[in-house]
Amino acid sequence: xxxxxxxxxxxxxxxxxxxxxxxxxxxxxxxxxxxxxxxxxxxxxxxxxxxxxxxxxxxxxxxxxxxxxxxxxxxxxxxxxxxxxxxxxxxxxxxxxxxxxx
Amino acid sequence: xxxxxxxxxxxxxxxxxxxxxxxxxxxxxxxxxxxxxxxxxxxxxxxxxxxxxxxxxxxxxxxxxxxxxxxxxxxxxxxxxxxxxxxxxxxxxxxxxxxxxxxxxxxxxxxxxxxxxxxxxxxxxxxxxxxxxxxxxxxxxxxxxxxxxxxxxxxxxxxxxxxxxxxxxxxxxxxxxxxxxxxxxxxxxxxxxxxxxxxxxxxxxxxxxxxxxxxxxxxxxxxxxxxxxxxxxxxxxxxxxxxxxxxxxxxxxxxxxxxxxxxxxxxxxxxxxxxxxxxxxxxxxxxxxxxxxxxxxxxxxxxxxxxxxxxxxxxxxxxxxxxxxxxxxxxxxxxxxxxxxxxxxxxxxxxxxxxxxxxxxxxxxxxxxxxxxxxxxxxxxxxxx
Amino acid sequence: xxxxxxxxxxxxxxxxxxxxxxxxxxxxxxxxxxxxxxxxxxxxxxxxxxxxxxxxxxxxxxxxxxxxxxxxxxxxxxxxxxxxxxxxxxxxxxxxxxxxxxxxxxxxxxxxxxxxxxxxxxxxxxxxxxxxxxxxxxxxxxxxxxxxxxxxxxxxxxxxxxxxxxxxxxxxxxxxxxxxxxxxxxxxxxxxxxxxxxxxxxxxxxxxxxxxxxxxxxxxxxxxxxxxxxxxxxxxxxxxxxxxxxxxxxxxxxxxxxxxxxxxxxxxxxxxxxxxxxxxxxxxxxxxxxxx
Numbered sequence: 001x002x003x004x005x006x007x008x009x010x011x012x013x014x015x016x017x018x019x020x021x022x023x024x025x026x027x028x029x030x031x032x033x034x035x036x037x038x039x040x041x042x043x044x045x046x047x048x049x050x051x052x053x054x055x056x057x058x059x060x061x062x063x064x065x066x067x068x069x070x071x072x073x074x075x076x077x078x079x080x081x082x083x084x085x086x087x088x089x090x091x092x093x094x095x096x097x098x099x100x101x102x
Numbered sequence: 103x104x105x106x107x108x109x110x111x112x113x114x115x116x117x118x119x120x121x122x123x124x125x126x127x128x129x130x131x132x133x134x135x136x137x138x139x140x141x142x143x144x145x146x147x148x149x150x151x152x153x154x155x156x157x158x159x160x161x162x163x164x165x166x167x168x169x170x171x172x173x174x175x176x177x178x179x180x181x182x183x184x185x186x187x188x189x190x191x192x193x194x195x196x197x198x199x200x201x202x203x204x205x206x207x208x209x210x211x212x213x214x215x216x217x218x219x220x221x222x223x224x225x226x227x228x229x230x231x232x233x234x235x236x237x238x239x240x241x242x243x244x245x246x247x248x249x250x251x252x253x254x255x256x257x258x259x260x261x262x263x264x265x266x267x268x269x270x271x272x273x274x275x276x277x278x279x280x281x282x283x284x285x286x287x288x289x290x291x292x293x294x295x296x297x298x299x300x301x302x303x304x305x306x307x308x309x310x311x312x313x314x315x316x317x318x319x320x321x322x323x324x325x326x327x328x329x330x331x332x333x334x335x336x337x338x339x340x341x342x343x344x345x346x347x348x349x350x351x352x353x354x355x356x357x358x359x360x361x362x363x364x365x366x367x368x369x370x371x372x373x374x375x376x377x378x379x380x381x382x383x384x385x386x387x388x389x390x391x392x393x394x395x396x397x398x399x400x401x402x403x404x405x406x407x408x409x410x411x412x413x414x415x416x417x418x419x420x421x422x423x424x425x426x427x428x429x430x431x432x433x434x435x436x437x438x439x440x441x442x443x444x445x446x447x448x449x450x451x452x453x454x455x456x457x458x459x460x461x462x463x464x465x466x467x468x469x470x471x472x473x474x475x476x477x478x479x480x481x482x483x484x485x486x487x
Numbered sequence: 488x489x490x491x492x493x494x495x496x497x498x499x500x501x502x503x504x505x506x507x508x509x510x511x512x513x514x515x516x517x518x519x520x521x522x523x524x525x526x527x528x529x530x531x532x533x534x535x536x537x538x539x540x541x542x543x544x545x546x547x548x549x550x551x552x553x554x555x556x557x558x559x560x561x562x563x564x565x566x567x568x569x570x571x572x573x574x575x576x577x578x579x580x581x582x583x584x585x586x587x588x589x590x591x592x593x594x595x596x597x598x599x600x601x602x603x604x605x606x607x608x609x610x611x612x613x614x615x616x617x618x619x620x621x622x623x624x625x626x627x628x629x630x631x632x633x634x635x636x637x638x639x640x641x642x643x644x645x646x647x648x649x650x651x652x653x654x655x656x657x658x659x660x661x662x663x664x665x666x667x668x669x670x671x672x673x674x675x676x677x678x679x680x681x682x683x684x685x686x687x688x689x690x691x692x693x694x695x696x697x698x699x700x701x702x703x704x705x706x707x708x709x710x711x712x713x714x715x716x717x718x719x720x721x722x723x724x725x726x727x728x729x730x731x732x733x734x735x736x737x738x739x740x741x742x743x744x745x746x747x748x749x750x751x752x753x754x755x756x757x758x759x760x761x762x763x764x765x766x767x768x769x770x771x772x773x774x775x776x777x778x779x
Binding site: 124125127152153155156157158159161162163164165166167168169170171172173174175177191192195301302303305306307308309310311312313314317 | 526535544550559596
């Protein structure tokens, strides 16, 4: 098992002093495209006994919703994972299964 | 204080030299070419320390400046006619992006057919772009206005780009005495640009991503407010400049207006001929004056109404055409007068398209036509043969 | 570079508006892993909208949106401004195939000719995807798009080849399916002067009628069939990248049908068109191998 490593996401504190209400400016943040977890029909589930920490799923995830831990363990960030299935398709040990969302 | 005899192009280029923009991007188009050629020479001679990006098109010129201005630089370009139209997509973008870019427009007739000669349609059709627009009468004003443009644009309560218009060939290629302010004076007048926001890896902001219908109107409202602020800022900047140079400019200029019964309204270099015409008319006993439109955007509604509301006639002489309605500014002026409940006879004259001269006699005849109560738009000296 | 050496930090944030399995989303994520301080310009394209909507953005790096034709020019402006102002950052234009090969070609060529210090990445999803899958000059022969429902007649414009003759220090092709290769190429590009160009193969599940989970797999098939050639042109020398080098011999390449059959956009392709595509692959290899 591994936990999502929230520390990997780099979001600096920017004091825009309300500039974004006056000028077309936006600040970095999660979910700029909405609650993308709600797009899922399937969710990836990692079988940690098969996982060899090869990091292929981590590098191939288009969403940065697989986080990498200091020990190279990987975890799915279900808050925003879209369920595309690339990770399951690429995993060399078939450690990831795409499971139907309830 | 140093008086030189120089062309309008050189006056603008000299102002740019004094304003010290960091990035200039421009594409040559007649009759703007001497402006950018001078800038290249100033850079070569180390009189100006700037990057002059010799872009591949006018669209690229404005796109490059959107990039440079977003990065925090003071920026300048110049264009005319076809170039301004080609650039138009990003002209609007620059204003909506709230970037204080300064652009000189050497006015020139639009094709088809080809003409390199002067008229104002190119400048005026961009009047809904969100740019502040100021039209100059002579080379001195072209230098002064270009300098002031940077200060006006960069003011926090404005943050809108400024378009400085000067008549193609009539001003750009004609030499006049111009007083060039001392560089140190201008350094203290302008200072360096202090951008309230800029592309910065340490403060990563996204510029211009999608704003949906929940806030787009509010963004436009903010622009609208800034344009209103610009009316005051233009006057304040002019006063500050006047303290340094003795020369002051308003949103409009009223010449011999005090007791005028018949006012000519016009814009640009031909205003000089209109002033001569006003004096000619006065010799005949007709109390004429000239209202020169200098700031087109923000539209100086109050100044126009004050200057025109209580006259007998108003003769608006423009060198532009919005086919299907007539002159472009005349309708804005008429609507301002209507809103104020003014009951003055306004007549519209289409003149000077494609470089045709507008002579003092033309203004005299226009006033006489208006004074006779003859209704309807008139075309001045059309030779249909 | 080893996969393990790729950095942990994520500056392309989750919850962006990209379709599931989007190649360009992965591409942007990889960009942030390769470049320390990217300052990115994005012209009208899918990338413009995948950032999400105001007041948020999925980009935790400075990003300037610009009109479709203006990427090369806007990037030039930023690079010049940064130099004058003494600011640090690597300017990257991130444009789709439309905003590069078609409407954006002039500004790209202009920037390259002027030697502007920018990295221009053309992420190639082979059509105007953002507006609903219309053909671009980068759409392959025989592909369905909404404006080529009969299958595109024309052949794919080779933008990387066009950039080869712009006298640049670095031109490369890359693919999101080979992430470490792309990261390495970006790092190499960054170390060079002037304009650097990378054409990035970037699958689009909806546009290619591809299962979203196959984004990486289809990219590998593109390389293994020889349809996409990974190469680098550095300081006058052209090298076929090791990953593609195995497929220089025609007999080493997988049959093209293996690549095409994964994608619904080629479902109606004729045998004639397939043969023409195979001949095009042979021609491209022959052309590139001349310069190796």
